Structure formats: structure tokens, C-alpha cells
Amino acid sequence: MPSSQPPLKILIVEDSASDRLLLERIVLDQGYQTVTAEDGREAIRQFKHEKPAMVLMDALMPDIDGMEAAREIKKIAGENFVPILFLTSLTDDEALVACLEAGGDDFLSKPYRPVVIAAKIQVFRRMLQLQRALKKQRDEIAKSNEHFMQEQLVAKKVYDNVAHMGCLDQINIKHMLSPMSVFNGDVLLAARKPSGGLVMFLGDFTGHGLPAAIGAMPLAEIFYSMVAKGFGTESILHEINLKLKGILPVGFFCCAAMVDISYAKRRAKIWNGGLPDLMMRRADGIVERIASDHLPLGILAAEKFDSSTTILDMRMDDRLYIWSDGIVELRNARGEQYGLDRLHEWLHHDDAEKIFEYMLEGAKKFAGYGNYEDDLTLAEIKMVEDIWSIQDQDQDTFSTTALRGARDWSFTYEMFDDTIREFNPIPLMLHVSMEVPELKAYSQDLYTLFAELISNAIDHGLLGLDSRLKANATGFKRYYELREEGLRALQGQCVRINVRHHPVSGGGTLIIRVEDSGEGFDYSKLDLSFPEASKFSGRGLPLVRSLCESLEFKEKGNVVQAEYRWISELEKGKILAKAVI
Amino acid sequence: MSITSQIGPAGDSVTIRIQGRFDFSAHQAFRESYEHLDGSVKEYRIDLQETSYLDSSALGMLLLLRDFAGGDDADIKILNCNDEVKKIFAISNFEQLFEIR
Numbered sequence: 027m028p029s030s031q032p033p034l035k036i037l038i039v040e041d042s043a044s045d046r047l048l049l050e051r052i053v054l055d056q057g058y059q060t061v062t063a064e065d066g067r068e069a070i071r072q073f074k075h076e077k078p079a080m081v082l083m084d085a086l087m088p089d090i091d092g093m094e095a096a097r098e099i100k101k102i103a104g105e106n107f108v109p110i111l112f113l114t115s116l117t118d119d120e121a122l123v124a125c126l127e128a129g130g131d132d133f134l135s136k137p138y139r140p141v142v143i144a145a146k147i148q149v150f151r152r153m154l155q156l157q158r159a160l161k162k163q164r165d166e167i168a169k170s171n172e173h174f175m176q177e178q179l180v181a182k183k184v185y186d187n188v189a190h191m192g193c194l195d196q197i198n199i200k201h202m203l204s205p206m207s208v209f210n211g212d213v214l215l216a217a218r219k220p221s222g223g224l225v226m227f228l229g230d231f232t233g234h235g236l237p238a239a240i241g242a243m244p245l246a247e248i249f250y251s252m253v254a255k256g257f258g259t260e261s262i263l264h265e266i267n268l269k270l271k272g273i274l275p276v277g278f279f280c281c282a283a284m285v286d287i288s289y290a291k292r293r294a295k296i297w298n299g300g301l302p303d304l305m306m307r308r309a310d311g312i313v314e315r316i317a318s319d320h321l322p323l324g325i326l327a328a329e330k331f332d333s334s335t336t337i338l339d340m341r342m343d344d345r346l347y348i349w350s351d352g353i354v355e356l357r358n359a360r361g362e363q364y365g366l367d368r369l370h371e372w373l374h375h376d377d378a379e380k381i382f383e384y385m386l387e388g389a390k391k392f393a394g395y396g397n398y399e400d401d402l403t404l405a406e407i408k409m410v411e412d413i414w415s416i417q418d419q420d421q422d423t424f425s426t427t428a429l430r431g432a433r434d435w436s437f438t439y440e441m442f443d444d445t446i447r448e449f450n451p452i453p454l455m456l457h458v459s460m461e462v463p464e465l466k467a468y469s470q471d472l473y474t475l476f477a478e479l480i481s482n483a484i485d486h487g488l489l490g491l492d493s494r495l496k497a498n499a500t501g502f503k504r505y506y507e508l509r510e511e512g513l514r515a516l517q518g519q520c521v522r523i524n525v526r527h528h529p530v531s532g533g534g535t536l537i538i539r540v541e542d543s544g545e546g547f548d549y550s551k552l553d554l555s556f557p558e559a560s561k562f563s564g565r566g567l568p569l570v571r572s573l574c575e576s577l578e579f580k581e582k583g584n585v586v587q588a589e590y591r592w593i594s595e596l597e598k599g600k601i602l603a604k605a606v607i
Numbered sequence: 608m609s610i611t612s613q614i615g616p617a618g619d620s621v622t623i624r625i626q627g628r629f630d631f632s633a634h635q636a637f638r639e640s641y642e643h644l645d646g647s648v649k650e651y652r653i654d655l656q657e658t659s660y661l662d663s664s665a666l667g668m669l670l671l672l673r674d675f676a677g678g679d680d681a682d683i684k685i686l687n688c689n690d691e692v693k694k695i696f697a698i699s700n701f702e703q704l705f706e707i708r
Binding site: 256257258260261264265268328329333334468469470471473474477478481496498499502503506509556559561562563565566568569572573 | 615622630631634635638652654656660662663664666667668670671674675686687689690691692694695698699700703704708
């Protein structure tokens with residue numbers, strides 16, 4: 027044998043002293059180490075003590091015989107492979123079989139032939155090496171798997187923190203989402219719109235595990251932050267698509283559907299890209315389907331992406347069902363799928379209140395109670411009349427977001443030469459104003475008011491620029507050149523902005539007053555209608571006028587005051603509900 | 608604020624993206640984004656996906672572009688407007704002049 031390898035330790039168990047010596051000689055000559063024992067009992071003791079790699083064992087010995095000792099040694103060795111070669115003069119088949127059944131791996135028949143013994147030891151030495159390599163690999167895999175599971179749990183925790191701040195627990199939503207869903211590739215999110223409605227998103231990533239989980243994180247973040255800021259369904263879908271397109275490798279994507287429910291308008295806006303048909307179960311029992319008519323998210327480039335939605339009117343107690351492939355492809359012991367037909371059948375059940383439970387229970391029964399929930403996402407949204415009872419349910423979150431906060435205040439901000447030249451006050455104005463809860467939803471309106479009133483005060487009030495200059499592209503450019511010049515030359519000028527907000531029932535009033543130190547103008551003949559399309563200017567004040575309750579010029583024309591009234595979307599719903607009743 | 612323009616694969620369209628506020632300070636950059644294009648560009652796509660707000664001078668700039676692109680024959684699509692921006696366009700009757708999505 028090659029000398030580079032460490033000598034193998036072999037236990038020789040033989041009750042005859044002469045045979046033992048002979049065997050030991052043969053084995054030593056092959057370059058192995060030896061340990062010896064005279065009987066079964068000593069063999070077991072030596073095995074425990076010396077931990078040999080292989081055992082040559084006489085089958086027939088007094089007291090504890092070879093077979094019993096072999097059984098014991100195999101037990102002690104556990105999962106370690108310790109080859110036991112029986113030394114035997116037995117020739118009948120039954121005795122040989124008994125040796126193997128006791129845990130023996132092979133025989134060496136007496137009388138001993140050194141060449142055969144050496145060859146057999148070599149064979150088992152190779153098997154030992156193979157077994158050790160396998161065990162090492164197995165242990166490594168087990169270790170890395172454990173590590174991976176640990177990481178998944180941590181990732182799941184992080185994901186839960188991101189994804190589970192939604193409103194899936196609203197009373198008109200029922201949902202089933204398997205605990206490890208994110209690693210199955212399913213994402214179910216729901217958030218309340220600032221305007222009082224609800225947006226639900228169900229996504230099903232291709233592939234399981236990490237790619238899905240990684241994609242789900244930014245998706246949930248975008249979803250929640252954009253819904254909270256009042257973005258429309260289309261914008262949110264665009265953003266998510268753009269993000270996923272950027273981060274998912276080619277070939278990975280997310281089948282998804284988004285449902286935007288407006289309680290006030292009794293309407294659902296639905297976008298379905300690659301999910302099974304969404305099902306609408308009308309209160310009167312009629313069933314409609316909303317098929318996928320878009321590509322999944324994360325495939326198309328932004329300019330090709332189509333976010334157009336299907337709009338469905340909903341009546342009271344109409345129910346919308348949404349699910350991913352999981353429940354459809356659920357298999358029973360015979361390998362049959364649960365299938366769409368079985369699911370759809372439930373939609374025709376008379377007791378609409380229980381459809382969701384029936385679907386789930388049906389799936390469980392079909393697959394057999396056990397692993398059924400591994401890959402199963404299902405949700406129901408009901409159109410409800412009494413949105414107030416829903417709001418009551420989460421009064422806590424509602425009162426902190428909508429009823430508290432800065433609501434009655436005013437501030438005055440004065441800008442002098444340098445500030446007028448260098449500083450854009452609009453973000454500051456917006457920032458302060460949007461401390462009023464719910465006013466965030468009207469940020470573009472507020473932007474328009476501030477931007478137009480302030481630029482009006484500067485451009486026309488202080489600098490006396492004439493908008494008619496903006497008759498063409500060169501005029502446009504000239505206008506802003508003159509503006510720059512005028513700003514540079516400012517001396518001793520001031521723009522004073524006063525903003526006041528006070529709450530009224532179901533909303534509030536924001537009054538913006540802007541005063542400039544200019545000469546004013548004759549506003550008696552001011553025309554606030556929109557100019558024709560051919561005119562490139564003159565839309566600022568008409569815009570402000572149409573957004574506001576009132577727009578008034580005062581004093582010599584250097585003061586303008588706009589009163590903006592806003593109604594909370596809740597209030598809108600109330601008014602509409604009254605109108606319906 | 609930043610404005611980028613990108614010619615479509617067939618060379619006959621351009622996508623102009625406006626990031627941040629679309630206001631008077633953008634007028635130069637906005638004009639430059641289409642003025643240098645050669646005559647083969649027929650379709651103008653204005654992507655407001657990343658536009659936070661727009662003011663009335665932005666409306667004027669869009670009309671200038673419309674003029675440049677052939678007036679009534681101009682093919683201009685305004686994409687990815689959020690609901691509030693759509694409202695501004697609606698109030699100004701821009702829906703009659705542009706394809707707004």
C-alpha cells in the first residue's frame with residue numbers, strides 16, 4: 027500500500043493465540059497498525075478504546091461470540107462505517123448468512139492466505155475512504171442548509187416588518203396567506219388610500235425562495251409608500267414594474283393583480299397581469315371574470331408597460347376573489363389538481379358569506395389535511411355600504427392619522443431681496459401645509475396655488491414682466507432672461523406670504539395671502555378665463571381660480587388672497603351615501 | 608430637476624423624462640431636449656413618471672413643444688401622470704390637445 031497514507035488501525039479478534047499471531051503478522055506486513063483481542067468481550071472494550079477503522083473477527087469464540095460482538099460494535103459505531111470481516115472455517119450457507127445478518131461485511135475463510143487478506147483489506151479501505159468523503163459532503167450540506175434556513179427566518183422577519191403594516195385585517199377582507207408565502211413567491215398586500223378607499227396587491231413571483239423574497243421587499247415598500255402618498259394605481263404599477271425590471275434577472279418576473287376599491291364611488295379598478303382570472307360574485311349571484319390582459323410585472327421596459335385598468339361598478343355585497351396558481355394547482359394524493367372548475371363552483375353557492383371558507387375547506391379536504399397550506403394564497407374583498415363601521419374598527423390608527431395633527435394655525439413668511447433672488451419658498455410652504463392630516467392628498471393643488479401666486483407676485487408684481495412676451499420659443503427665453511436681470515437688480519423689495527388653515531366639519535380651509543411691495547395693477551378688468559390653445563401663457567391664475575373657492579385681488583392690486591377648501595374623502599363618501607339613501 | 612431624452616429604437620420617436628419639479632427653471636433644458644432632434648422624429652412621449660409637480664409655465668412649455676412638433680398634427684403623448692397632475696391638465700383642457708395617459 028502507498029506509504030503516504032496514515033496506517034489504518036485494524037482490530038484482530040481471534041481466540042486462538044497462534045492464529046492471532048499469524049494474522050497480526052500478515053496485517054503488519056501490509057503496513058497496517060494492529061490491535062488484538064482474545065474474545066468478544068475484549069473486542070468490544072478494545073473497539074471502544076482504540077477506535078480501529080476495521081475489524082477482523084473470528085466467528086466462533088467462547089463467551090461472547092463473534093456475531094454478538096459484531097452486533098455490539100456496529101451499534102457503538104453508529105453511523106460510522108466500520109467494516110467487519112469474519113474469519114471463519116464455517117462453510118454452510120446458513121452460518122455465513124448469520125454472520126452477515128449480525129453486521130458482518132465480508133468473510134475471510136480459513137486457512138488464511140496473505141494475498142487474499144491484503145486484497146480484501148484494500149477493498150474495504152477504498153470503501154472507507156468513499157464513505158468518509160460522502161459523510162463530509164453530507165455534513166457540509168447539512169450545515170449550509172441549516173445556515174440557509176436560519177437566514178431565511180431572518181429574511182422573513184425583515185420582510186414581515188416591511189410587508190405587514192397593511193390593512194388585510196379590515197372587516198370586509200378575508201384572506202389566506204401561507205406563513206412562508208414569501209418564499210413560495212406569493213405577496214399579498216393591502217393598504218388604505220388617503221382618500222378612504224383600499225388597494226390590494228397580489229403578486230406571484232416566478233421561482234421560489236430568494237429571488238422572490240428579494241423582489242417582494244422593494245415591491246412592498248413602493249406599494250405602501252405610494253398608496254400612502256395618494257398615487258394612483260397606474261403610477262404605482264409603473265413604479266413597481268420599473269423596479270422589478272431593474273432588479274430581477276431576465277426570465278424572472280411577477281404575475282400580479284392590483285385592485286383599487288373606492289367605497290365612495292362603489293367602484294373597482296382592476297389590473298391583472300398574468301394571474302388567474304379574478305372573479306366577481308355579484309350580490310345577486312351572477313359571476314363575472316376579469317381575465318389577465320397584461321404581461322406580468324418586471325418584463326416590459328417602462329415605455330412599453332401598459333398600466334391601463336378595467337373599471338367595474340360594484341354594488342353592495344358584491345365580492346371580488348383573487349388567488350394565485352397555488353390553490354388551483356393544489357394536488358391530492360392521486361396527483362389530480364384542485365383546479366379552477368372546483369373553485370368556481372363555490373362562487374355559485376347560495377350562502378355568499380361562506381364562499382371563502384368553503385373554498386379553503388374544499389381545498390383542504392381535496393388535498394388531505396396536511397401540507398395543503400404550503401402554497402396557497404386566496405383573498406376576498408366585499409363591497410360594503412357602511413364604511414363607518416370599518417373605520418370604527420381601526421379607530422386608533424385612524425384617529426392618529428386623520429384627526430390629530432396641526433389643523434388650526436397660521437404663519438407669515440417674508441422674503442427680501444436675496445431670498446427672492448436665491449430661494450424657492452414653495453417646498454417650505456408645502457412642508458408646513460401638509461402637516462395638516464389628509465391635506466397630503468391634495469399636494470399638487472397646493473403646489474399650484476403657491477407656485478402661481480408667488481411667481482405672479484415676483485414676475486408681475488415686483489418685476490413688471492409682461493406674459494405676452496411668451497408668444498413663441500424665443501419670447502419664452504427672453505422672458506426668463508429679463509426675469510433673471512430683474513431679480514439681480516432687486517433692491518428693497520419684499521414678498522409677504524401669509525398662510526392660515528382652520529378646520530371645518532369634514533375638511534378644512536386654507537387661506538393663502540400673498541403681498542408684494544410692487545406698484546399693483548388695475549384688477550377691475552382682470553380676465554380669469556383660460557386662454558386659447560395658441561397662447562403659451564396666462565394659465566396660472568385661471569388654474570388657481572378653478573381650484574379655489576375664491577380668488578381676490580385687494581388694495582392696489584399688490585395683494586392677492588386665495589381660499590382653498592378641501593373635503594376629506596370620508597366626507598365625500600358620506601355625502602354620496604346620503605344621496606344614495 | 609433633470610431632463611433626459613431618448614430616441615426610440617426605430618428612430619422616429621423620442622421619450623423625454625422630467626424628474627422632479629417641472630417649472631419655469633426647466634424651460635431651457637426642456638427645449639434643448641427636443642430642438643436638436645433630426646426631422647425623422649414624429650412621436651413625442653413626455654414621461655411624467657418621476658415628475659413631482661408642474662406649474663403653469665410647464666403647460667406653456669408643453670404647448671411650445673406642440674407648436675414645434677407640428678401644431679394640430681403633432682403626435683405628443685403625456686405618460687404616467689398621477690391623478691392630481693391629470694386634474695391640472697383636465698382643468699386646463701389640455702386633454703383636447705394632448706394624448707394624456
